[in-house]
Amino acid sequence: MTLAKHNLHVAALIPPHLTPADVIAALHDHNTCLTLQALTTGHKELPETNPETRKDTYWYPPDLHPIKTYEVTEAVTILPGVGEWGKKYITFPSCFQDTPHGIKTRADTSGVVLRAEFRVIKGGADIGEVEGEGEGIGYAEWVLVEDVEVQCAWYMMPFVRSSMEGAHRDICRKVVEKVEMLKRQEAIVRTAAKGKGRVDSDGGQRLPDKIIYG
Structure with missing residues (x-):
């Protein structure tokens, strides 16, 4: 059987108030990408990875960089415009491997093999087009890129x-947006904790910062 390959390259600028470590940590939490996929409806971790999949030379050495496998369910639209009637639900294994700069993933389903690598790299233009075509629309010190081969x-x-x-064109942007949201939530929690600390230290009553005498 003749096999065909197709590659996709997408990228998203990482804003200066986020660090590369912030984004890499989000990628190492595999729920980040598993829940941001447009087609995915659910997933659960499996106890082991298929031995044949582990032999793929695409991976970093698995003994140094362990591979985790998840059972993923996706809803694929076969017939548009008819809602649930036009969807087909498929379940397949999706493997994740943490790397120093992000993650490598591989999914196998019904004769289709999809490999995708996410990397945080130093400096570059934000180009989200197929195979790197199109104009860059900005520049940042750090960029999140995804290279996909199907x-x-x-x-x-x-x-x-x-x-x-x-499913993949907006993933990098969604990852960055999720990291930003988490950072905002952390800041709100810290601010609330500081406010509570001030109230407690004042014996349960908030003291004015400044008293003006008439």
């Missing part, structure tokens, strides 16, 4: 390509 039978490629691009 492989399947040639006759399946048009549908697989469309589904893959729809």
Whole structure:
């Protein structure tokens, strides 16, 4: 059988108030990417990874960088415009490996193999186009990039390509936005804790910061 391959490159600028470590930590929490995929409806961790999948030379040495596998369920639209009637639910294994700069992933389903690597890299333009085409729309000191390769039978490629691009095109941006949201929530919690500390230290009553005498 003749196999076809297609590659997608997407990127998102990391704003200066976030650090590379912030984004890498979010990627190492595999729930981040698993819950941001457009097609994914659920997932659960499996006890082991298929031995054949572990042999893929795509991975860093698994003994140094362990691989975790999840059972993922996706809802794929087969017939648009008819709601649930037009969706097909599929379940497949999706593997994640933490790397120093992000993660590597591999998903296998119905004759389709999809490999995607997320990396935080130093400096670059934000180009979110297929295979790196198109104009950059900005520059930042740090950038999150995703490189995707999908492989399947040639006759399946048009549908697989469309589904893959729809699911992955916005992932980098969504990851950065989620990290920003978490940072805002942490700041709110810290502010609330400081406020409570001031009230407690004042014996349960808030003292004015400044007294003006008439």
